[in-house]
Amino acid sequence: MKPKIAVVGSFNTDLTVFTPRMPAPGETILGGPYYTGPGGKGANQAVAAARLGAQVSMVVKLGQDYYGDQALENLVQEGIDTRGVIRTADTHTGVAFIVVDQQGENMIVVASGANAQLTPADIDGVRDVITGADIVLLQLEIPMETVAYTAALAHAAGVTVLLNPAPAQPLSADLLAHVDYLTPNESEAQLISGLPVADVVGAEAAARWLTAQGVRTPVITLGAKGALASGAGGFMHVPGRKVEVVDTTGAGDAFNGALAVALGEGKDLAAAVAFANTAAALQVTQRGTAPAMPRREAVESFLTQKDG
Template identity: 50%
Template sequence: MDQKKIIVVGSTNMDMVVKTTHIPVPGETVLGGSFFMNPGGKGANQAVAVARLGGDVTFVSKMGNDVFGKQSFQLLVEEGINTAYIVSDDELPSGVALITVDESGQNSIVVAQGANATLIPEDIKQVLHEIEHCTIVLLQLEIPMATVEFLVEFAAAKETTVILNPAPAAQLSDAMLKHIDIITPNESEASILSGIPVTDIESAKQAALAIQKLGVKTVIITLGPQGALILDQSEFQIVPARVVETVDSTAAGDVFNGGLAVALAEGKSIADAVGFACEAAAFSVTRLGAQSSIPYRNELIANTLAI
């Protein structure tokens, strides 16, 4: 396999997960849940997904100099990820996510950013020479927006493909959107970006058109169990999702983005790359946790999913 380099820049968190019957409403206490900790963070999840699905990945992040940061760093090394550009913050703790997962696999998440919030452009200047020679830069929004904008502009100037997963949902500047090659919102994120509530395939198409008019070349809206909608140039395609029993949807979007980057770096078409990403994401929701749910490529092949 011809591996093309992928650089992921983003967050690292320690996920504290409670699995319970239902997600409590304000003022409600739910008893009887099970608890576990699992390394997470959108950036780290996507980097691990790239590595496990067969990609050559460098990860750029910022962690606290604490037990969570040290543990997360060691696990990334064990995944075979290039960690040379991860920065340690001696003042702030590592990021933490508090996650509640209900019986249907849906989740509710609160994130304390910690050191992720201080990953500034100055911290990533050491990796810029790598971006000049990589195939894809994959970004999310759990780090400062100024850093995301700086990276998008730099990568675009070097004609490096930029994939932005706009999560957590946020308003994005028109100037930055014009430099993004591929954007991958889910329904709620697409609704915020476009101003069009996404409730079905038709409204997703309208939202995708509105986002594309802002300057993004290719829009991919992930639709959960319905798969994904692609708007590439002026052509729509719908890629269905495999029907599976959902145990936990945490990190499914991150697995999708990691799989998308790997497939595109290997030269697959946009439709085939989204198909591969959908298969990987479907596999992930059948298991509990964030990074613990991310499949290896040989698992997809063994389950006759995607190659």
């Protein structure tokens, strides 16, 4: 039985340019190649989950523009249920401006557009999508009040809530109390907890703090070092996978989409995190965000391989 995952979040059209290095403030440099493609944390995670075998519904607000039309078409092509797609003529579809250097590191500026107009009233209009899911997957590229409202609605309905707290910002105790799985990276965990998170030891301290705030299962991603999870059995560090990095954009989205799928399938925490680590590792070997999300067969094949 495929797990039912409702992703409530953003869509951004990614405008990406590759450069030899990052420009300094006020500097103009020549770059290329350049491409335009589907992105946004919410849509990226929805695509990741759908490609990995889940039954995915997307709740998102798009503009009545060309990019919005392309977004809707992309979601349909990925087999994602679009009952929760809302269109508005008040503003544009979200856009992300992305610069990627030769080491695969990136800088991103987002013009939120319609994403910033997704409201609790919109969520009420599609509440059956939320309450009928096995897992609700959230990020922070939509208004915080909408994130909190959705988490509370899902929690009250007995639906598992997975929150990827990105882009980083402080989170209220009330929101954290409605979250089952929280998946910050190192910088996000540091901002939320106020504790230094530069290694596994720091991640353990941040995870303890998050647990004290009511989060049932913190999962802190550590880039190439893997992830640190805190479950009923205590802390577990699940190592990352060794790959040749091409573009780190979207790695966290691959991780979160995959984690939601694995948990929805009933995998234990260690196996779920290992599955998510593998999906993220495969994603960074390709350029792009949503188009680079790996398929189920590739993840399962890579899971059985040993790092060289």
